Structures are given as structure tokens and as C-alpha cells.
Amino acid sequence: MTRNLVEIRNLKVEATTDSGRQIEIIKDVSLDIAEGEIVALIGESGSGKTTIAMTLLGYARQGCRITGGEVRVDGIDMVSLSESERSHLRGTTVAYVPQSAAAAFNPAITIMDQVIEVARIHGLMTAGEARAKAISLFRGLSLPEPETIGSRYPHQVSGGQLQRLAAAMALIGQPKIIIFDEPTTALDVTTQVEVLRAFKAVTTQHQIAGVYVSHDLAVVAQIADGIVVLRNGEIQEAGSTSKILEDARHPYTRELLAAFRPKAQERPPESEEATKQALLLVNELTVGYGSRAGSGEPLVSAVKSMSLRLDRGRNLGIIGESGCGKSTLARAIAGILPTHAGDIMFNGLELGRAGRSRTRDELRQIQIVFQHADTALNPAKSVEDILGRPLTFYHGMKGKARDARIGELLDLVRLPKSIRHRRPGELSGGQKQRVNFARALAAEPTLILCDEITSALDTVVAAAVIQLLKDLQRELGLSYIFISHDLSVVQAICDEIIVMHRGQKVEEIAPARLKAPEHPYSRLLFSSVPKLDPAWLDTLHQDAEQVRTYCHN
């Protein structure tokens, strides 16, 4: 057997916590990667997958330290090298494609200068040669206008393009191995397909090995030869992609696989058909940002003549890509953003255009839960204060009654009562999202608008949150409007799905009645969702014309 390109032996990484405690975040990890092989590291956030991948560059993020073991890349142990020796190998032997290219490109430097920087730093070739090579890479990654795209600044190109430009930046030094750190997590599904294709093509063509860090099994199935499943800094299971997908041994791997497969709707048959009652009726709603002088029309209309209907006790899903106006719609319904035209009827009564003109009771009945619990919860307040505020505001609760209600709310979202004195920073991502949800429940609403509430969560945690939502619906008779770009989530919980594109409703689909999407955009969107089948990407045929029409990548 030939020597492996990467040999990690007994790797240990320690982190220093804020309180100064040392904790081992990578515990004795060993793994091999052969020449030209792509290995995926998967696991939930905090499992140490990115940390392991980074050690191939001899790098540990601030507060972390490699404390033991070897990381041999092409025969050289990155751990024992000095910082300047490592920098010689970075970009030339090992290259890195970051999770968010939008953040990893320097906003003050043109793209071309950043792409060819590797060649300049290591003196690999002249600037002219580097430019020519970059342009050929841009072409290979099917970027538009390969000749001139380099002269733009990062803010002038889209997220999907930046992600591919980041790949070009990694490829220019002809590395032996590339580290892909969740490179498609921040992208829309239709864009993700394009980017995955480009990555797969270049790694195959240049015979480059790769480490693909991800929490999405389906994405990994398309691109990786082998999969390593991690949890708490330890390898749970490793094997070839097909073996892991078909014959997972470890319970955690099975849990991951199970969480991925959408559970069928387990709702009672529609017996209450006769008593159907519209809870929310939105009619020809137009919402936008900025104001044009005079006419009062918004400068940019994010939602255009949108109509929808939601019956009591039912769930509506709204899907679409980033920028399609789905969050704007939710904010308008909640009254955060004043509407421009059209009306919103709630429980048969017309709601005011903006939150200011609604009564407190109207406000109470519609609650919104934001995507990022991190930013939606005040980091300086304890869980108790966060939940107590709406109780006092809407129900005038004080003292013992309020304390008791906070306890009940924590029970409802299946959180231990002991966390009530903690601050959001001391909670995990899933716990924070539960607190965020409990805050909405505190108002005792009839309708909850969930704006991408699971997209920042790991697959397993997200599945648990969805289950919680279903349970609460049964117990409290809530209705949800569920906004997401993740089809599987929406399908799991919604009775009806609206597909949005550029601020307009494209199609309404009812998954229960097995009505298949008909509109070309919906079909494109549905077909772009990765499947666990490793052959999915290669057999996926999308009309190039349609992709160009509907995607702005």
C-alpha cells in the first residue's frame, strides 16, 4: 500500500475557556487520507470537525492549542514545524476554502489581487502568469465573465460566485490537499448544486485530495469518498461513503441519518374540514424598503401583491431563496414593517398597517420567532428576565404568578428549570432557540411566525425542535407560519407550502394531497435539495436555461 497523503496520529487539541479552564476538545484522533481522496468530517457544531481540519494547516484558532500527536501532510509533521515553516506550506501544499467566502474576502482588495496573493507570497510565478492561471481557473469553475470578474471587489459579486472564487484562490498554488470548511452551508440550494458541481469537477480534474467539513450528510454523499463521523472530539465511525450511508453501526450516525430523512406527516385526518375558519387572510400585500419621494411607493418592493390564507390550527410553509422576500412578509404580518398596500385580516378583523396602530391584544396574538436566537435574545438578561418581560407586558403578571408561569413555559419547551438564572451566552444553540420560542409562547399567541428557526441548528437538534413545535401545536392549538429555505423542514410540519420567488407567490403546494410542484421554479427548487443517494448530483439534470432564469448566482 502506498503512503497516505495525510496521516493524523493521536491528535489532541486543548482549548482554554473564558474562565481559564483547559478542556480537551479533540481527544486522540487518528485518520488517514490517500492521494486524491476526499474525506468528509461530519458532526454537529462543537464536535471538533473544523478544528481537526485546521490542524492540517498547522493552525488552531485563538484559544486553542495542539497539545499532542502528529499531523503528517505529505510526510511533514505540521505540528512540530515553526510558524514560518508552516506558512511556507500554507497555500502551496494545503489550501483552505472557508465557510463564508463573503467574510473571508478582504473588502478593501480586488478579487484578483486576493486570488493571486498565494502565488505572490510564495513566489510561485510572475503576476502575469498568476493572472492568466486565475482566469483559466475562473473559467473551469464556470464563473461568469472570467476575464473581468477579478477586477471587481468582493461586495460586487454574489455569494455563490464568491464561494467559487474562494475555491480558485485555494487552487492557484496547486495544493495537494484542500480543506473545504462547510463551503456550501451559507448558500441557497440551487446555488449549492452549481458550487458542488464545480468543486467536484476541479478536484477530480487536478487529482486533489480534500477534507470536506460539513454537517449535511446529503451534501457529503455527493462529493466524498469516505466519511468520518465525529462527536465531542472523538471519531464515532469511519468508512467509505456507501458503507456509512447504508450500514451505519454507531447509534449517533443512525440518529444523524434518521434526522435527515423527513418523517411523514403524522397529523390526524382533516376531520374538522367543515369548521374551517380563516385565521389569517393576507390580500394583495405589498411591502418594501426605502421610500420614493411623492408617491409614497417603496423604493424596493420586497413583497409584491402577495395573498395567502391560513386556517386555524393549520400550518403554512413559505419557501424560497435568500432575498425572495419571505422574511419581509413575516415582518409585515407581525407589524414590524409597515405595509404599503393590501390588507391583513386576522380573526376576521383588519389589522393596522404597522405595529403602532394595532392594539396590544392584536400584537399579543401574533408572535414572531427569529432565526438567530443569538442576536434575538438580549445577552445581558437572564432567561427569567427574557421570559418575564412579555408576561408582564401582555398579562400584567408579577411576583409569584410570574415565577410560576416562567417555570411552566420552560417545561413546555422541555428545558430544565435550573437554567432560568442563566444568560443566553451560557446556553447551547438548541437551548437558546427553545428560550427564543418560549418567549413567543409567553404572550399566549394564536399564530407564531417562525423565521428560519432551525437553519442555524444542527440536523439532530433541528429535528428535536420541529418535534417540539408539533407537540406544542397539539397541546396549545397553535398555528404556525414556517419560513425556511429548507424544504425538508417545511414538508415535515406544514399543511400547505407557498413557493416565493422575487417577492411573488409562484405556487401553492399541499404536500398532504401529494400535489407535485408544477411551476418550473418550484420544480427547480425541489430538485436541488440534495438526496442521500451518492449518485444524485451526477444524475441530476437541470435545465440550464431555467437555472439561468431563476438563479442570480
Add this chain to the structure above:
Amino acid sequence: MRKQVSSLVIRRLLIALITLVIVSFAVFFATALLPGDTATILLGQSATPEAIEGLRNAMHLNDPAILRFLRWIGGLFRGDFGTSYANNVPIADLIRGRFANTMKLAGLTAAVSVPLALTLGITAAIWRGTLYDRFVTVATIGIISVPEFMIATLAVLLFAVYLRWLPALSLTNEIKSFHDLLRVYAMPVVTLTFGVSAQMIRMTRAAVVETLNTPYVEMALLKGASRSRLVLKHALPNALGPIVNSVALSLSYLLGGVIIVETIFNYPGIAKLMVDAVSTRDLPLIQTCAMIFCVGYLFLITAADIIAVLSNPRLR
């Protein structure tokens, strides 16, 4: 793209101009609110009411305020700052020498403090968490907390009284050689440098540390860039906005806020002139000094904003 920049810059300049008009309005009416009547002060307690009335008429003090304001503004635009009430000398003559002195002191202090502060701030950011960084941070906080008069007085005590190396007073008309210049300016410049550098060091360090923590600097590190390249090419251009702003704020202080230093070293600058003018109720002089401070301040802040705009490709 280009057009956008120029429109941004022009808008910024327009805002500066409008601010200036508002400030001149405020300066004029604020000085008019000062207690005491100029004519009474000029003629003394024993003057007859007729004499005071005559002087008031002669000085147009009985005209409506708005008329006096317009006359004053018009004069400013023609370069006529008016005449000092106190000694009947054109204000332009009074200010000319003083202004040059202030600019000299400010210029010398800027020449010393800006490079010093930027170097210390940037190096502290690069080696953050090290002993060096801690030393710089503690030293700047220490210096910020010591008032200027304290530093100035201690400096005079040490260098002029005990060691007798430097003159206690900064008599600018005694400068005959470069050596004299150093001797005269050493203490005021060092005192002011202490005062203005601390803020710049802290702001520079904070701005550079913030950009050093961004993903794009990490990306550059993972491309194999050296430390100096990380800082100079990747971090600094993005930290320029806040740094330039803190420099501008510190320098504007040098134009008008150096009264303590000027007093202790008996340095004939413009701040001292203004304080003297207040004690003699010399309204035109006070107004002119205030306007000079405002113009200087506005000029620096506007320049900093324009540099920040030009250094940001998203705005450019």
C-alpha cells in the same frame, strides 16, 4: 461608481458648510449672552450715561442683533475680522502671530505624536496579549488619567527647576537656532504628546485588533501570508476609517484645547488669547477665536470622513 464618490464627498462638504453657518450663529449669540455691557466696561464705572450711550451708538451696539450678526459674517467673508474692543487694534493683527504660534505647536506635536501613537497602537495590536501589549495599554491608561497640568508642572519642576536643562517659559522670540527651537518646544510638545497620543493609541489598537480577528485576515494567514503582510496589507486598510477619525479628533484638540499648556509655559498661542479676550469682554476677538477653532475642527473631521470614504471600496 466615480460619480457616486464625488457626490458623497460633495455632500459631506456641504454638510460641513451648513454646520459652519449654524456654529457661527451659535457663537455670535452665545457671546452676546455674556454678562456685562461692553461700553460700561470700556469706559469704567465712573462714566456718564451720555458717554456710554454715545459709545454704544458709535459701536453699533444698539442695532438689532441680527443686523450685527450679518455685518459680522459679511466681514468674516471679506477677511475683515473686525476691531478689538479692548485696544482698538484690528483683530487680524492680533491673531496673526498667535495663530502661527498655535499652528507651530500643533504641527510639531502632530509630527511627534501621530507616528508614535500609530506605531505603538499597531504594534500593540500585533503582539496583543503579550507583555509589551500590556505595558503599552497600562501606560496609556496611566497617562490618560494624569491631567495635563500635572504632567506640565512636573516637567517644569524636573527639567527647568532641578535639572535646569530647559527654560521654564516658552519664549518663542528667543529662538535663534535649531537647538533653541528644541529647547523651547521640548516641554510643551512632550506634554501635549502625552495627552493626545493615549487616545490615538487606544483607538488604533482597538481598530487593528478588530480587523485582525476577521475571517479575511485568518484566510490570509492560511494562504501563508507573513505577519507584517497580514497587518499592513489586510488589516490596516480596513481599520483606516476609525484610525483617521481618532487622529482628527486628537489633532483638533491641539487647535483649541491647549489653554492649560499655553498658560503654564506662557506660550503665546491662540487659546490664551481667547481666554484673555473673555476677561476683557472683547466680543469680536472671542468670536473670531471661536470661529477659528470651529473651522479647524470641521476641517479635520471632514477630511477624516472623506479619507474613510475613499478608503472603502464599498462606498467608492
